Amino acid sequence: MSQYDAIIIGGGHNGLTCAAYLARAGRKVLVLERRHVLGGAAVSEEVFPGFTFSVCSYVVSLLRPHIIRELDLARHGLQIIPLESSFVPYPDGRSLNRSADPQETRREIAGFSARDAERLDEFRVALTRMSHFVKNVIDNPAAAPGSLRPAELWQQLRLGKALKELGPDLQHLHMQLLTMSAVDFLDMWFESDQLKAPMAVSGIIGTYLGVRSPGTAYVLLHHYMGEIDGAFRSWGFARGGTGQVSNAIAGAARRYGAEIRTEAPVAEVLVRDGQAAGVVLASGEEILARNVVSNLDPHQTFLKMVDPRHFDGDFLGQIRRYKLRGSSGKVNLALDRLPEFACRPGDGPHMRGDIAIAPSIDYLEKAYDEAKYGQYSSRPYLNVVIPSLVDPSVAPPGKHVMSIFVQYAPYQHADGPAAWPEHREAFGDTVIDTLGEYMPTLKDDILHRQVLTPWDLEQQFGLTEGNIFHGELSLEQLAFLRPAAGWARYRTPLRRLWLCGSGAHPGGGIMGAPGELCAKTMLKGSQGRG
Numbered sequence: 059m060s061q062y063d064a065i066i067i068g069g070g071h072n073g074l075t076c077a078a079y080l081a082r083a084g085r086k087v088l089v090l091e092r093r094h095v096l097g098g099a100a101v102s103e104e105v106f107p108g109f110t111f112s113v114c115s116y117v118v119s120l121l122r123p124h125i126i127r128e129l130d131l132a133r134h135g136l137q138i139i140p141l142e143s144s145f146v147p148y149p150d151g152r153s154l155n156r157s158a159d160p161q162e163t164r165r166e167i168a169g170f171s172a173r174d175a176e177r178l179d180e181f182r183v184a185l186t187r188m189s190h191f192v193k194n195v196i197d198n199p200a201a202a203p204g205s206l207r208p209a210e211l212w213q214q215l216r217l218g219k220a221l222k223e224l225g226p227d228l229q230h231l232h233m234q235l236l237t238m239s240a241v242d243f244l245d246m247w248f249e250s251d252q253l254k255a256p257m258a259v260s261g262i263i264g265t266y267l268g269v270r271s272p273g274t275a276y277v278l279l280h281h282y283m284g285e286i287d288g289a290f291r292s293w294g295f296a297r298g299g300t301g302q303v304s305n306a307i308a309g310a311a312r313r314y315g316a317e318i319r320t321e322a323p324v325a326e327v328l329v330r331d332g333q334a335a336g337v338v339l340a341s342g343e344e345i346l347a348r349n350v351v352s353n354l355d356p357h358q359t360f361l362k363m364v365d366p367r368h369f370d371g372d373f374l375g376q377i378r379r380y381k382l383r384g385s386s387g388k389v390n391l392a393l394d395r396l397p398e399f400a401c402r403p404g405d406g407p408h409m410r411g412d413i414a415i416a417p418s419i420d421y422l423e424k425a426y427d428e429a430k431y432g433q434y435s436s437r438p439y440l441n442v443v444i445p446s447l448v449d450p451s452v453a454p455p456g457k458h459v460m461s462i463f464v465q466y467a468p469y470q471h472a473d474g475p476a477a478w479p480e481h482r483e484a485f486g487d488t489v490i491d492t493l494g495e496y497m498p499t500l501k502d503d504i505l506h507r508q509v510l511t512p513w514d515l516e517q518q519f520g521l522t523e524g525n526i527f528h529g530e531l532s533l534e535q536l537a538f539l540r541p542a543a544g545w546a547r548y549r550t551p552l553r554r555l556w557l558c559g560s561g562a563h564p565g566g567g568i569m570g571a572p573g574e575l576c577a578k579t580m581l582k583g584s585q586g587r588g
C-alpha cells in the first residue's frame with residue numbers, strides 16, 4: 059500500500075515548492091534530499107566559520123510574486139534586500155554605475171554616449187512590455203501549438219490575444235528577441251560598447267554561447283524579467299543568503315504537513331505494473347507512493363533514476379540530445395576587510411549591487427572563444443556581489459563575503475571533465491587576478507576561498523555537466539519543447555512519474571515556477587501525454 063500521495067526526489071527550491079502546494083491541498087507528501095542541507099542550488103552554507111555563503115545562486119529576482127504570497131513566505135522568514143546598483147569598471151580607469159535613480163543613471167551613461175542615455179527609457183519600456191507578454195508564458199504550463207486539448211487551446215487563445223495587443227512593432231521585436239544575438243539586439247538601441255557589454259551578459263548566463271550567438275537575446279529577456287514591474291531594484295539578496303528562499307518554502311511545506319528528510323539519497327524509482335510506484339533509497343529502504351516527482355534534471359531523472367526500458371527510443375533520443383553543457387563556475391571569498399576599486403574608491407552605492415567585469419563586447423566574445431576549445435577563459439566575465447555590505451548576518455563584524463560568478467568554465471574541459479580538479483586552483487587564481495586588476499588590494503584581503511568548477515557543481519550539487527539551469531535556456535529546449543517535445547507539461551512517459559525541476563517549463567533560476575505548475579497540474583489529476 060502506498061504510504062504517500064507523492065514522494066519528491068530532491069529538496070531544491072522547486073521540489074520544496076511542489077511539496078508545499080501539494081501539502082497545502084491536503085496531499086501526504088515526503089521530500090527526500092540527498093544532502094545534509096535543503097535548497098540544492100539555492101542554498102546558504104557556513105563554508106568557513108562565521109562566513110555564510112550563497113554557495114551557488116546569489117541574487118533573487120525571478121521568484122514568482124504569487125508564490126511568495128500564496129505560500130506566505132515572509133511569515134517563514136523570507137526577506138529580500140534590493141540591489142542598489144549595477145557597476146562596471148573599465149581598464150582605462152573609467153566606470154559606469156547604473157542605479158535606481160534614473161537621472162543619475164542617465165548622467166553616468168551620457169559620459170559614454172549622450173544618445174544612449176536618451177534611448178534608455180525607450181529600451182526599458184519595450185523590454186518591460188515584452189516581459190509582461192512573456193509572463194503569460196512562464197506563469198502557465200506550456201501549450202503545444204496545434205494541440206486541441208481544451209486547456210491548451212484556451213492558453214493559445216490567451217497568448218494570441220496578448221500577442222495581438224502588443225501591436226505590430228512589439229510583435230516584430232518579439233520575433234527579433236527569439237532569434238537574434240544579445241549584441242545584435244542591443245545594437246538596435248545603443249552605440250557605446252561600455253553600456254552594451256554589461257547589458258549583453260544577461261544573454262549568456264548559463265549558456266554555452268557567446269554574446270554574438272543567435273538566441274542569446276531571449277536569455278537576456280529571461281533575466282530582465284526581474285524588472286517586470288519597471289522597478290530596477292526588484293533584483294535582491296535574500297537575507298541570510300539564497301538558502302533562506304529554500305528554507306522559507308520548506309517552512310511553508312512543513313506547516314502544511316509535508317515531511318522532509320535530508321541525507322536521504324534516492325537510488326532509483328520503483329516501477330510496478332508499468333507505472334512509478336515509489337523509490338528505493340541508496341540505503342536500500344523502499345518507500346511506496348502513488349506519485350513520484352523528480353526535482354532532478356532530465357538526464358538524471360530519465361537516464362539514471364529509471365530503467366531506460368520504460369521509455370521509447372524517440373523520447374530517450376530527445377533526452378540524450380537535451381543540452382546541459384555547463385559553462386560557469388563560482389568563487390566565494392571570505393574577506394578580512396572590504397577591498398575597493400581603483401577607479402571608484404570607497405564603499406559607495408556601487409559596491410552594494412552587482413558588479414560586472416565585462417568591459418567590452420570583444421572581451422566577452424574572446425572569453426567565449428577559449429571556452430569553445432575546452433579552456434576556461436583567461437580573462438573571464440565575472441559577476442560579483444558583496445552581500446555582507448547589506449546583510450551583516452553573513453560575516454563576522456568588519457569582515458565580508460564576496461561571491462563571484464564566473465563564465466566561461468566549460469564542463470567539457472580539453473583534458474576531459476575529470477581533469478577539472480587539477481585545474482581548479484589555477485582557475486581560481488585566474489578569477490582573482492582578473493578582479494585584482496580593478497581591485498588592487500583584493501589578494502591581500504582574502505582569508506579563505508572556495509572555488510567551484512562545473513565539475514564540482516556536478517559532484518556536490520548533482521547538476522549534470524554543471525549546468526546551472528538543468529539545461530540551457532535555448533529556444534529548442536524551451537516552453538513546449540522542455541525537456542522534450544510532447545512532454546512539457548510535467549508528466550512523463552512513465553505514468554505517475556512527474557518532473558518539477560528547472561529542466562521543466564519555464565526553466566531555471568530561483569523561480570519556483572516549475573515546482574508550482576507541476577503541483578497544480580498534478581492536483582488537476584489528469585494523466586497521459588502532455
Ligand SMILES: Cc1cc2nc3c(=O)[nH]c(=O)nc-3n(C[C@H](O)[C@H](O)[C@H](O)COP(=O)(O)OP(=O)(O)OC[C@H]3O[C@@H](n4cnc5c(N)ncnc54)[C@H](O)[C@@H]3O)c2cc1C
Nearest residue numbers: 068070071072092098099115116117324520560566567568
Ligand atoms: C553557480 C550558480 C549560480 C546561480 N546564480 C543564480 C542567481 O544568482 N539567480 C538565480 O535566479 N538563479 C541562479 N542560479 C540558478 C538556480 O540556482 C537554479 O536554476 C535553481 O536553484 C535550481 O532549482 P531546482 O529546485 O530546479 O533544482 P536543484 O536546486 O538542482 O535541486 C535539486 C535537488 O535534488 C537533490 N538531489 C540530487 N540527486 C538526488 C538524489 N539522488 N536523491 C535525493 N536528492 C537528490 C540535490 O541535492 C538538490 O537539492 C545559479 C545556479 C548556480 C549553480
